[in-house]
Amino acid sequence: MKTLIKNGLVIDPCNRVQARLNLLLEDGRVALVTRQEPPADQVVDAAGRVVTPGFIDIHMHEDPVAPDGRLVNTEETAIFNCMLRMGVTTAIGGQCGISQYDPVAYLDLVDRYGAAVNVGMLAGEAFFRERAGHDDKYTPVTEDELAAMERELAQALEGGCLGVSYGIRYSPGIDRRELERTAAVCRRQDKLIAAHLRSDAGEIMDAAREFLDVGRDLGLPVQVSHIGSMAGFGQMEEFLQLVDEYHMNGLRVSCDCYPYYAFSTALGSTTYDEGWLERYHCDYDVIELSQGKYKGRRCTKEIFDEVRRDEPECLTVCYVMKESDVDLAFSHPDVMLASDGIMNYGQGHPRAAGSFPRLLSEFVRPGKMALYDAIARMTAMPAEKLRLAQKGRLNAGADADLVIFDPERVADQATFEEPTLPPVGIDYVFLGGRLAARDGKIVQGDLGRSVRG
Numbered sequence: 001m002k003t004l005i006k007n008g009l010v011i012d013p014c015n016r017v018q019a020r021l022n023l024l025l026e027d028g029r030v031a032l033v034t035r036q037e038p039p040a041d042q043v044v045d046a047a048g049r050v051v052t053p054g055f056i057d058i059h060m061h062e063d064p065v066a067p068d069g070r071l072v073n074t075e076e077t078a079i080f081n082c083m084l085r086m087g088v089t090t091a092i093g094g095q096c097g098i099s100q101y102d103p104v105a106y107l108d109l110v111d112r113y114g115a116a117v118n119v120g121m122l123a124g125e126a127f128f129r130e131r132a133g134h135d136d137k138y139t140p141v142t143e144d145e146l147a148a149m150e151r152e153l154a155q156a157l158e159g160g161c162l163g164v165s166y167g168i169r170y171s172p173g174i175d176r177r178e179l180e181r182t183a184a185v186c187r188r189q190d191k192l193i194a195a196h197l198r199s200d201a202g203e204i205m206d207a208a209r210e211f212l213d214v215g216r217d218l219g220l221p222v223q224v225s226h227i228g229s230m231a232g233f234g235q236m237e238e239f240l241q242l243v244d245e246y247h248m249n250g251l252r253v254s255c256d257c258y259p260y261y262a263f264s265t266a267l268g269s270t271t272y273d274e275g276w277l278e279r280y281h282c283d284y285d286v287i288e289l290s291q292g293k294y295k296g297r298r299c300t301k302e303i304f305d306e307v308r309r310d311e312p313e314c315l316t317v318c319y320v321m322k323e324s325d326v327d328l329a330f331s332h333p334d335v336m337l338a339s340d341g342i343m344n345y346g347q348g349h350p351r352a353a354g355s356f357p358r359l360l361s362e363f364v365r366p367g368k369m370a371l372y373d374a375i376a377r378m379t380a381m382p383a384e385k386l387r388l389a390q391k392g393r394l395n396a397g398a399d400a401d402l403v404i405f406d407p408e409r410v411a412d413q414a415t416f417e418e419p420t421l422p423p424v425g426i427d428y429v430f431l432g433g434r435l436a437a438r439d440g441k442i443v444q445g446d447l448g449r450s451v452r453g
C-alpha cells in the first residue's frame with residue numbers, strides 16, 4: 001500500500017532539511033520525497049502541520065514481562081503506549097543498570113508479539129550483577145562474579161543490545177575495576193556506555209569524572225543520563241563545562257535530559273539514603289508520594305520513615321530541581337531529549353507520557369528553543385549516537401516512522417496526578433509506513449519491532 005503525506009512542513013535535522021515536501025511511503029520505507037503528488041492508496045493532507053521523523057527516546061524504562069511471558073500491555077498505562085501517543089516510534093530501554101528481563105530475550109518477545117513502538121535495549125549492568133549471584137548492591141563483586149558478568153554482557157551485545165547501562169547510584173558497590181571490565185565488552189563493536197552517575201548535586205563533579213574517565217580510558221562513546229536530575233540543583237553550568245572539557249579532549253560524550261523541574265524515584269531507593277536532606281539542602285516536604293495511602297501527600301519525617309520501611313517500592317516525586325538549570329541543559333548543543341519515563345502500572349512521573357510534546361509546548365512555543373533545534377534533540381541526535389542508520393530521518397530509503405503534529409496546538413497533558421494522559425496536537429504517528437496512532441489514540445499497537453545493533 002502507498003501512502004502520500006502532502007503539504008506538510010518536513011523537518012529532518014539528520015538530513016539538514018526544513019522544507020514543504022511530500023512523502024510517499026511504501027513497504028515500510030520512505031519510497032520518495034517529492035514536490036509532486038504521485039498517486040497513492042491513502043492520502044494524508046498535512047497542511048499547517050509539521051512532519052518529522054518519529055521521535056527516538058534514548059532513555060526510558062521498558063514495560064515488565066507478565067507471568068504469561070508477554071510484555072505487560074494495558075492500553076492506558078503501558079509505557080510503550082504512552083510513548084507512541086506522544087510521537088515516539090523508537091524507545092531505548094534497559095537504562096540506569098536496570099533490565100526488566102533478559103534484554104535479548106526481551107527483544108525476541110518484541111519481535112514475536114510486536115510492541116507499540118520499536119524497542120532497542122541497553123544491557124543493564126545491575127541485572128547481570130544480580131544474575132552473577134551478587135545481590136548486595138553495597139559491596140564489590142568477586143572476581144568470579146565479574147568474569148561471569150563479562151561473559152554475559154558480551155553475549156547481550158552479540159544479541160543486539162546497543163550498549164551497557166549503569167546505575168552507579170543504585171549499586172554503590174560498583175568500583176572502578178567493575179566499571180572498566182564491564183565497559184570493556186563494548187569495545188569490540190564500539191557500543192556505548194550510559195550511566196546514572198554515582199551521585200548528584202554537590203557531589204556531581206566527582207561522580208561525573210569517575211564515569212567519564214572510564215569512557216576516555218577505554219575510548220568508548222558515553223551517554224550521561226537525565227542530567228537535569230543529576231546536576232539540576234545549581235551545578236549545571238560547571239557540570240556542562242566539565243563535559244565539554246572531556247569532549248574537546250577526544251571523548252565522544254553526550255547527555256540527555258527531561259523537560260521537567262521535578263524528578264521521580266522509589267522511596268526505598270538509594271537516592272534517599274542518609275544524607276539526602278543535606279545534599280539537596282531541603283526538608284521532607286519536597287517529596288510527594290505518587291502511590292499508596294499517602295498518594296498526593298507531601299512527606300513529613302513520620303510518613304517518610306513509615307513508607308520507606310513498609311513500602312520501599314512506592315514512587316515519589318521530588319521537587320528540588322532548579323528551572324534555570326534544566327533550561328541551561330537544553331541550551332547546550334549536545335543535550336538530547338529523553339523521557340527517563342518509568343511507569344509502575346499506571347503510576348509514576350508524567351514525563352513518560354509528556355516529555356516530547358512538552359519540549360514543543362514549553363520550550364519551542366515560548367521562544368526558548370527553535371523548532372528545528374528541538375526536533376534535532378528528539379531525532380537526529382539520538383539516531384546518530386545510537387548509529388541507527390534508517391531511523392530518525394526521512395530521506396528515501398529510511399524507515400517510514402514519522403510524526404505529524406500541529407505546532408500551534410501540540411502540548412503535554414499528563415500530570416503528577418494523571419501521569420498517563422495523552423498529549424494534544426499529535427495528529428498522526430506512523431510506524432513502518434502504517435498508521436499506529438491518531439489524535440492521541442492508538443490505532444494499531446503492535447507495529448513495533450526490535451532495534452538491534
Ligand SMILES: [Zn+2]
Nearest residue numbers: 096196225226
Ligand atoms: Zn536513572
